[in-house]
Every structure is written in structure tokens, then in C-alpha cells.
Amino acid sequence: xxxxxxxxxxxxxxxxxxxxxxxxxxxxxxxxxxxxxxxxxxxxxxxxxxxxxxxxxxxxxxxxxxxxxxxxxxxxxxxxxxxxxxxxxxxxxxx
Amino acid sequence: xxxxxxxxxxxxxxxxxxxxxxxxxxxxxxxxxxxxxxxxxxxxxxxxxxxxxxxxxxxxxxxxxxxxxxxxxxxxxxxxxxxxxxxxxxxxxxxxxxxxxxxxxxxxxxxxxxxxxxxxxxxxxxxxxxxxxxxxxxxxxxxxxxxxxxxxxxxxxxxxxxxxxxxxxxxxxxxxxxxxxxxxxxx
Numbered sequence: 001x002x003x004x005x006x007x008x009x010x011x012x013x014x015x016x017x018x019x020x021x022x023x024x025x026x027x028x029x030x031x032x033x034x035x036x037x038x039x040x041x042x043x044x045x046x047x048x049x050x051x052x053x054x055x056x057x058x059x060x061x062x063x064x065x066x067x068x069x070x071x072x073x074x075x076x077x078x079x080x081x082x083x084x085x086x087x088x089x090x091x092x093x094x095x
Numbered sequence: 096x097x098x099x100x101x102x103x104x105x106x107x108x109x110x111x112x113x114x115x116x117x118x119x120x121x122x123x124x125x126x127x128x129x130x131x132x133x134x135x136x137x138x139x140x141x142x143x144x145x146x147x148x149x150x151x152x153x154x155x156x157x158x159x160x161x162x163x164x165x166x167x168x169x170x171x172x173x174x175x176x177x178x179x180x181x182x183x184x185x186x187x188x189x190x191x192x193x194x195x196x197x198x199x200x201x202x203x204x205x206x207x208x209x210x211x212x213x214x215x216x217x218x219x220x221x222x223x224x225x226x227x228x229x230x231x232x233x234x235x236x237x238x239x240x241x242x243x244x245x246x247x248x249x250x251x252x253x254x255x256x257x258x259x260x261x262x263x264x265x266x267x268x269x270x271x272x273x274x275x276x277x278x279x280x281x282x
Contacts, residue, residue, distance in 0.1 A: 011131075011135070012128060012131065012132050012135070013131075013132055013135035013136065013139070016132075028149060028151075029132060029149050029150050029151075030149075030150055030151045030155065030156050030159050031159065033128055033129065033132065033156075033160075034156075034159045034160040034162070034163035034164070035163055036128075037125060037128065037160065037163065037164065038163045038164055041164060056134070058131070058135075059128070059131060
């Protein structure tokens, strides 16, 4: 979620649609919206109201400076985990 | 108002009520998020039924928010002193209150039910069958004793009912207050 919003600000419905194209990472609305609210409460995201061409103003979410820091820290952790799993799958106990 | 809009409003109304039952902060803001999602789905050509099905039941969605935000509170603060103090004082207050209320109501209910019940039985025996010289009815005739036993028994029932209400209130309150500890391990 933080990675998606680090590219550009977005809104809930668009994020759900985007995640639905990411295969195993797809998450339903009932997972995404509570998580977005949590990230906002933690100060990792902030809401911005933007005029919408389709109707009433739309609430966009954008990543904060704290969110970017968290993203960097978590990216390192995920990369390490991914590399470890890859090594383990390739070489078993010799990894 | 069309049927679709009414269904959407009914969903949001139930969702808001479920959030308030879970004592969620900023329930109206959360409802506004979901309202925005439904509007976006409609603008995208999805039917209201599809949008609501994807969201799940209002109660399940409210629980998902509660779990996620409870996790945030615990992640941010851990067992903060304030959380601990609030729950501890709540538990202590409820225990002290119960120490007075539960035994008092139990004794009152038991006493009135037994007294009323036995008075009724003995008065009925005296009235219909045989005189019981060892039974003292405080100078009341069997008929008077029979009449007096009914409100006494009814009072016992009332005390028992109040006790039941108190215990149920206590259980619901405790479950609600301590729901902050029921956290999903996965995110």
C-alpha cells in the first residue's frame, strides 16, 4: 500500500482496483479500507480532498514523510526475506 | 429516493450503528469513506449489489475496522499506562460493585422466593386439607397468608430479574471494553 502511494497519490477505489491486478496480493475492499484508515491513524498517510470530474470532491491519500521512512525500512526487510526464501528454495539447507 | 439508494443508505446506517456499538472513534469519518467507495463503484458502472457484496456485511466490515485499528493502537502504544490504568480501574470498580450487588440481590431473591413459595404451599394446605399447628403465619388466616405469599414471591422474581440484568450488563460491558485485546495476528 505504501509502495503504491509512493508513486502518486490515489483514492480507495483506485487502490482496490490496482491491487486486484496483483494476483496473490489482491485484497478485498473489506481489507483495504480498514488498512488505509489504520495507516492514516499511524500518520503514514494523509488525506487530501481533490475536485472530481465525476461528482463530489474525492478524498485522495498521499504518503507522508514518516510513511516514506517506514516504506524504506520495510522494503529492506522484505527484500532480505525474499532473498532468504529464494536461497532456501534454490539450495535447501545449504542456503 | 430509489430502491438502490435506499439499500445503500440502509447498509451505511447499519454499518454506522455497528461501528458505534464497537465504540469506534470517528465512526462518521469511516462511514464517509465507505459511502465514497459505493459512489465510486456506481460511477464505475458496478451495481449497488455488487459493491455491497464486495464490502461484506455491515457487521463484518465494522469488525474488520475494529480489529485493524485495535492493532494500530497496540502497535503504536503497546500496553500504554493509560490503557492499563483504564482497564484496571474498570475491573476494580466492577469487582467492588459486584461484591455488593450480587450477594445482596442473590440473598433477597432467594429469601423472597422461598418465603413466598413456602407460604403459598402451607397456606394452601391449611386452607384445603388440614390445620398445621406448627406453622406460624403471624396471626394471618390461611386465606390472608395465601394472598400475601403471591406479592412476596413476585418480589423474589423481580430481584432475580434485576440480578440477571446486572450480570448481563456487566458481561456486555466487559466484553466491549476488553475487545481492544482481541487482535488479529495477521495483516
